[in-house]
Amino acid sequence: MKGVKPAFVTMVVACLLICASLSYAHFGVIIPSDDIVAGSESKEISLSVKFVHPMEGVYMEMAKPKKFGVFCRGKSEDLTGSLVSAKAEGPCQGGSCTYWTATYTIKRPGDYIFFVEPEPYWEPAEDKYIVHYTKVWVNALGMEEGWDASLNLPIEIIPLTRPYGLWTGNVFQGLVLVNGKPAPNLEVEVEYMNGSGDDKVIPPADPYITQVIKTDSNGVFTYAMPKAGWWGFAALADAPWKLKHDGQEKDVEIGGVVWVRVVDMK
Template identity: 30%
Template sequence: MKPAEVTHFTMVFPGEDMSVKPEDFIATEVGETKEIIIAWGHPYEHVLFDCPENLQVHVRKPDGTTLELTPTETTIQGHKAYKVSYTVDQKGDSLIYVRLVAPEHGLIDYTKTFIHCGLEQWKGWDADVGQEVEVIPYTRPYGMEEGFVFSGKALYNGQELSNATVEVEKYHQKERAEEIVSEAEEKYPYDPPMMYTRVTKTNSDGDFSYTLDEPGIWYVGATKEVEVGYPRRGVFQLPILEEFPTSSESGSSTTGQLAGVSSTLVYSAIGVAIIALIIAIVAVRKK
């Protein structure tokens, strides 16, 4: 079986459209309804294709119960996509997971993401939902800033998936994608896609880690090659926040601290000079 076209990903966006942002993965209160878009394509280059029809969508709630969601067909940027609706009814982390079969691309794709709800209700994000190939995060997938390391374990039928290829790719909005793809093609003409899809591997225990160095939506997927049938890939999709506090804020704070130190030194010097002057005047009068 030939390797899958690995740059295709199942994109699961809880923000109603393709202009997804990290805040879309947060439900501010119980009872909030999320309209989730499911699209198929290349996240980095923002190239979409018609989404395959063979897909299943489920959610694992924070208490461990599961619910099947019924996708309905829609159109995104001229291509077939799907959408589902989910109302958050518990605090904690609801895991949305999708199974998609793409015969024309030679791949069975298992994608998982989350919706978080509740102050310090950090439960459920590392649950095993029973996908054939699945990424179990070691790192909580929210509250992560650019430059943080995402680590996890890849499983195949519940067992460690060792020595497997792990693809890491960032999603871009259409305008930005066109700009950076053009730049990559100009700067790295010998192999532009090496800049699109980053690659690492799992170790003998199925563990891996990778630094996600930019804010935005990221895909981390481990692939199991099989002797018969399509390769299977398990993907975890997560948002990465901008640096906090930002460099400008840190810089302002540092500048303020330095200014305070400088002022203290100036006043100290003036004080020493005044004392020296007084001592000199007294000495002259004694003479």
């Protein structure tokens, strides 16, 4: 292929292989620059909003989210207008992948829950749409209150473990609500947001990429995080609604996704 750089060809081939074999573990992502804002001064934080395969570091195209916002002290604030598009820096499923960034100034103490409702993503490999309602917490200015609030999403993880200030090896427990009701026996996928270079974890076999757990009879799941960094939890269900693709009714996978950060004890 004249004029095409070999590195680019390698990347495309690698992505085709990765995406074909592992297209199931998609995760909505919101990662803030700070998960804990200490002290007493206001601070501007930045957030990135993505749709990825976290362990493989592969991006998917993400259309401008339907809604992006923050919930704090019982009030929801719409931040959709603050989203700025960016181009994926890593391998991308489909050639050109967009993700989104935003900044937000934390002024008052409390727990801030950032959330996103994406546009439905059409996944040809699975013949269905995917909608991941994603949340992340930022604890600010010394007040720990509100992290267990529900945002009344169609599917949602309510943390039973405080979702920040976590050590490596801690367990994380969450209650999964579907339509506001506990969801027993539901699958929850867990993935590590992999690093690059020396920080990259190399899974020895495919089952290590996505950890799979289930909720118990009360809709509760438990997982112990073995490594410092960001961990994503995706509770997955079939939506009670369908969406049309090329005129045909298709299934919709809804995910309640959360991200928590774990730090080594030293």
